[in-house]
Amino acid sequence: MRIAPTPGGVQAGSSTRKRRFAWLLVVVAALLVAFAPFPTGMGAPPPIHRLISVQAGQYAYAPSELQVNLGDTVTIELASTDSVHGLYIDGYGYSVQADPGQVASLTFVADRPGSFRFRCNVTCGALHPFMIGKLSVGRDTTLLRSAGLTVLGVLGLLLIRRQDAVAGGVP
Amino acid sequence: MSTLELTASARLKALLKNRYAQLAVLVLMLAGYAFAIVAGVVGSPVGSSNFSIVFVWIAWWAALILVAVPLLGRGWCSVCPIPIPGEWLQRGNVLGPHGRQPRWRGLRWPRQLRNIWLQSAAFLLLALFSIVLLTTPLVTAVVLGSMLVAATALGMVFQRRSFCRYLCPVGGFIGLYSQVAPVELRVKDKLICISCEGKPCYNGSARGYGCPWDVFPGGLSRNTYCGLCMECLRTCPHDNIAVNLRAFASDLNQPAGRLDEAFKSFVMLGSALIYSAVLLGPWGALKDAAYRIGSSAWFVYVVSFLVIICLVLPGLFALCASPGRDARAFRLRFSRLSSALIPLGLAAWIAFSLSFILTNGTYVLASLSDPLNLGWNLFGTSGLAWQPLLSAVLAPTQSLALTGGFVWSGTLAHKVASESRISSVPAVLYAGAVTLLLMRLLL
Amino acid sequence: MRGPEVLARSVVGLVLAAAVAVPLFLVWRTPMVHARMAESGGWLPDALTARVGVPLHLRLTSDDVLHGFAVGKLDAPSVDVIPGKVTDVTLLFQVPGTYTFYCTRWCGVNHWRMRGTIEVAGEPSTATAAALPGQPLYAALGIDLDAPRDAAVVLAQKPLASLSKDQIRREFAQYATTDYYRTHAPTEVWQTLRGDPALPPMDETKAWEVTASIWRSNTTAQELADGERLFAQNCAACHGSRGAGDGVFAAELAAAPGSASEGTLAAAPMTQAPANLADPARMLAASPALLQGKILRGGMGTGMPSWGPILTEDQTWSIVAYLYTFQFEYH
Numbered sequence: 042m043r044i045a046p047t048p049g050g051v052q053a054g055s056s057t058r059k060r061r062f063a064w065l066l067v068v069v070a071a072l073l074v075a076f077a078p079f080p081t082g083m084g085a086p087p088p089i090h091r092l093i094s095v096q097a098g099q100y101a102y103a104p105s106e107l108q109v110n111l112g113d114t115v116t117i118e119l120a121s122t123d124s125v126h127g128l129y130i131d132g133y134g135y136s137v138q139a140d141p142g143q144v145a146s147l148t149f150v151a152d153r154p155g156s157f158r159f160r161c162n163v164t165c166g167a168l169h170p171f172m173i174g175k176l177s178v179g180r181d182t183t184l185l186r187s188a189g190l191t192v193l194g195v196l197g198l199l200l201i202r203r204q205d206a207v208a209g210g211v212p
Numbered sequence: 213m214s215t216l217e218l219t220a221s222a223r224l225k226a227l228l229k230n231r232y233a234q235l236a237v238l239v240l241m242l243a244g245y246a247f248a249i250v251a252g253v254v255g256s257p258v259g260s261s262n263f264s265i266v267f268v269w270i271a272w273w274a275a276l277i278l279v280a281v282p283l284l285g286r287g288w289c290s291v292c293p294i295p296i297p298g299e300w301l302q303r304g305n306v307l308g309p310h311g312r313q314p315r316w317r318g319l320r321w322p323r324q325l326r327n328i329w330l331q332s333a334a335f336l337l338l339a340l341f342s343i344v345l346l347t348t349p350l351v352t353a354v355v356l357g358s359m360l361v362a363a364t365a366l367g368m369v370f371q372r373r374s375f376c377r378y379l380c381p382v383g384g385f386i387g388l389y390s391q392v393a394p395v396e397l398r399v400k401d402k403l404i405c406i407s408c409e410g411k412p413c414y415n416g417s418a419r420g421y422g423c424p425w426d427v428f429p430g431g432l433s434r435n436t437y438c439g440l441c442m443e444c445l446r447t448c449p450h451d452n453i454a455v456n457l458r459a460f461a462s463d464l465n466q467p468a469g470r471l472d473e474a475f476k477s478f479v480m481l482g483s484a485l486i487y488s489a490v491l492l493g494p495w496g497a498l499k500d501a502a503y504r505i506g507s508s509a510w511f512v513y514v515v516s517f518l519v520i521i522c523l524v525l526p527g528l529f530a531l532c533a534s535p536g537r538d539a540r541a542f543r544l545r546f547s548r549l550s551s552a553l554i555p556l557g558l559a560a561w562i563a564f565s566l567s568f569i570l571t572n573g574t575y576v577l578a579s580l581s582d583p584l585n586l587g588w589n590l591f592g593t594s595g596l597a598w599q600p601l602l603s604a605v606l607a608p609t610q611s612l613a614l615t616g617g618f619v620w621s622g623t624l625a626h627k628v629a630s631e632s633r634i635s636s637v638p639a640v641l642y643a644g645a646v647t648l649l650l651m652r653l654l655l
Numbered sequence: 656m657r658g659p660e661v662l663a664r665s666v667v668g669l670v671l672a673a674a675v676a677v678p679l680f681l682v683w684r685t686p687m688v689h690a691r692m693a694e695s696g697g698w699l700p701d702a703l704t705a706r707v708g709v710p711l712h713l714r715l716t717s718d719d720v721l722h723g724f725a726v727g728k729l730d731a732p733s734v735d736v737i738p739g740k741v742t743d744v745t746l747l748f749q750v751p752g753t754y755t756f757y758c759t760r761w762c763g764v765n766h767w768r769m770r771g772t773i774e775v776a777g778e779p780s781t782a783t784a785a786a787l788p789g790q791p792l793y794a795a796l797g798i799d800l801d802a803p804r805d806a807a808v809v810l811a812q813k814p815l816a817s818l819s820k821d822q823i824r825r826e827f828a829q830y831a832t833t834d835y836y837r838t839h840a841p842t843e844v845w846q847t848l849r850g851d852p853a854l855p856p857m858d859e860t861k862a863w864e865v866t867a868s869i870w871r872s873n874t875t876a877q878e879l880a881d882g883e884r885l886f887a888q889n890c891a892a893c894h895g896s897r898g899a900g901d902g903v904f905a906a907e908l909a910a911a912p913g914s915a916s917e918g919t920l921a922a923a924p925m926t927q928a929p930a931n932l933a934d935p936a937r938m939l940a941a942s943p944a945l946l947q948g949k950i951l952r953g954g955m956g957t958g959m960p961s962w963g964p965i966l967t968e969d970q971t972w973s974i975v976a977y978l979y980t981f982q983f984e985y986h
Binding site for chain 1 (some may be wrong): 258259260261343344347348491492493494495496497499500503568571572598600603604607608611614615618619622623625626630635636637640641644647648651652655
Binding site (some may be wrong): 120121122123124125140141142143144163164165166167 | 719895
């Protein structure tokens with residue numbers, strides 16, 4: 042990336058220092074967004090026992106988006122409506138399978154926050170690898186951090202643009 | 213920018229020039245390709261267990277989008293078996309020029325089609341049927357077979373590798389994204405080319421054939437159209453051609469400003485977005501619409517797909533390129549600025565692909581042991597239960613790829629915008645919005 | 656042509672020919688039984704042959720969803736038939752005849768239509784080989800399985816089987832035999848009990864308790880457990896886990912003809928909603944023989960499968976015994 046040459050060495054020096062400072066600010070902010078722990082316990086709802094009935098049919102779950110709070114004890118009752126289906130939760134690794142007519146249930150403690158896809162783990166036809174639902178436990182920290190980094194990137198790029206504009210001649 | 217000449221190593225250069233080594237690799241690839249077609253036809257109709265689905269859409273795709281394209285540019289094209297039978301027929305030989313070359317039609321590719329519009333159209337055509345293509349072995353076999361037949365037929369009517377250069381749906385985006393790779397093939401000294409008689413790198417000689425990719429190596433400044441076939445390495449009488457290691461995305465510093473390439477950029481970005489929503493999202497209605505070909509829901513899906521890719525995405529970006537009264541200058545600005553989206557597009561495809569590759573990678577191991585679904589267990593893995601790999605690492609890796617791709621694209625957009633004397637703010641905001649949308653869909 | 660070119664062409668030709676010919680040959684040479692949902696053809700092939708005493712090796716694979724394989728009237732465990740994978744099974748027959756093999760994992764509303772036959776030739780291998788089953792009980796009794804039934808009773812709650820088996824044997828001996836149980840409906844028994852001059856008078860509730868106890872005395876905990884398992888595996892998908900006719904396929908079966916959804920066969924427009932097996936009006940008026948008959952014969956196109964070739968006699972009686980637990984309280 043080039044900046045237009047600045048008249049005079051003194052100004053050039055200070056703009057380089059400003060630029061370095063700006064970069065440092067961006068990097069520190071990025072590290073904070075990526076790794077700083079979220080404030081916990083601020084209005085976090087108490088964990089409860091949840092019973093969720095999920096129907097599985099080619100090739101979707103109903104409901105396909107589940108929302109629970111961190112720490113909840115979740116029981117998923119899986120009812121298959123056409124052929125044998127399964128429900129495997131990414132990240133947690135728990136799974137259950139159900140034949141039509143025989144409801145199967147899976148109980149676990151949602152002790153990991155974030156967004157987890159759950160998928161069918163019994164081959165159930167052509168679109169089996171894409172039979173997907175989403176379980177949200179508490180706050181989706183990965184998405185929030187990633188979005189935060191993106192916004193930071195936008196701000197950083199705008200900052201650089203402003204600096205270039207100040208340095209010379211860029212609209 | 214500094215480059216490291218890899219072919220300075222005499223051993224490496226000899227290996228790259230060696231026709232026997234190249235033939236061995238190509239024959240293996242062609243045998244694997246033929247086997248994949250056969251497996252697609254006579255193997256199990258269950259996609260996740262069929263060799264052709266598993267090895268084309270998981271194993272080969274992973275190697276392509278995660279390794280070959282970002283690191284080797286058109287490295288896959290150099291070993292791709294699709295044009296090979298056609299080329300053998302065209303040349304009348306499987307090893308180097310010898311004896312009389314057969315006389316085929318040998319037409320020049322029509323001038324109006326000497327661009328990548330057809331490749332974008334071919335990719336979009338496949339994309340509309342993608343969910344059936346990815347899951348039905350017979351359909352994959354038919355598509356693979358059709359590409360082989362088309363390449364062979366074109367080889368007997370037109371000169372050189374016309375299928376690869378102007379029709380192959382995969383080649384379209386490999387070429388576009390190969391600009392990111394840290395490997396390139398360039399001439400060492402352009403002055404030598406200027407005084408070279410006969411230009412055997414392009415026209416052929418007793419030592420080798422003229423560039424099958426219809427590229428003049430002396431004029432190569434970007435990776436986009438060089439298929440790394442190494443013919444010019446063999447034909448150049450002045451040893452003026454080199455394969456270099458260089459900085460990533462060097463090609464993007466001088467954007468070509470071609471409208472067909474700009475459009476391809478939106479085809480790739482748009483399809484990454486739509487696939488992320490349809491294939492990896494929890495919305496069964498979308499998947500149904502994409503799968504039931506011929507139903508009214510599918511027509512709605514097709515129209516939406518095309519409108520997003522051909523109108524919405526490029527349209528919004530056109531607003532970022534400061535439309536003005538001078539149409540030609542605006543087109544140039546638009547095309548150049550679009551090339552800034554290339555790192556983000558590649559990052560989007562990497563993030564999207566990682567998801568289904570890591571989730572379904574164990575199918576590859578299982579299929580290796582029973583490639584024809586006959587109950588074999590060649591390597592002991594046929595009973596391997598499906599299990600997602602590296603789940604804990606997936607989301608952070610996707611996040612890193614997308615954030616990195618965005619920052620890269622944003623920086624490039626800033627550079628290109630400055631050179632075009634327009635504000636980079638809209639383009640940066642556009643890229644940021646697309647990145648946030650991708651994150652919402654993938655993470 | 657130069658030597659190297661000839662050699663190269665030969666190698667290329669050989670490798671490519673092998674890549675195509677070898678897999679084709681191997682697939683052609685390996686006989687497999689393919690399982691598909693009934694709508695896509697069912698079992699392919701669906702007619703097998705075997706000989707008494709000669710093991711029959713089968714390689715089973717599924718072409719779509721998870722299926723299962725078992726042979727009716729044969730003492731062999733069922734196996735899963737997994738999509739894309741191969742299951743090996745070996746069958747040995749002692750008695751000649753026609754056996755029915757069928758799918759054991761629900762694969763759609765037409766799951767029960769996935770059947771095939773194995774013709775077994777030869778002489779019975781043992782003297783005590785099972786004889787051909789005689790006429791089913793409902794036929795011998797002349798019961799009309801399709802006649803409408805209404806128990807015309809109103810029960811505030813499920814009758815409790817309060818008398819033990821011993822008590823029933825002592826005090827109601829002639830009502831306690833297996834034959835009597837199988838050939839009479841609960842309402843008939845209840846009426847007879849109340850009208851029997853040899854017995855002390857009993858009010859309605861007491862008579863029901865005795866009836867329930869008679870029913871319980873004709874079964875065992877093991878039989879009920881078997882019946883519950885068989886019901887869950889074979890019946891619940893249509894009739895519902897509590898027999899109320901609300902299973903996952905009930906809606907599809909009840910759909911009007913012509914509005915058949917993509918899962919149903921075009922040839923089955925007369926299917927109807929699965930029966931409510933928890934309805935006292937219908938069930939208390941049904942004798943075990945009638946219920947057995949319904950299970951054996953099936954529904955003649957209504958969508959109720961005929962289980963005659965599949966279930967053993969013991970299995971049908973255990974399902975029948977389990978069905979009455981929807982009407983009577985056994986604990």
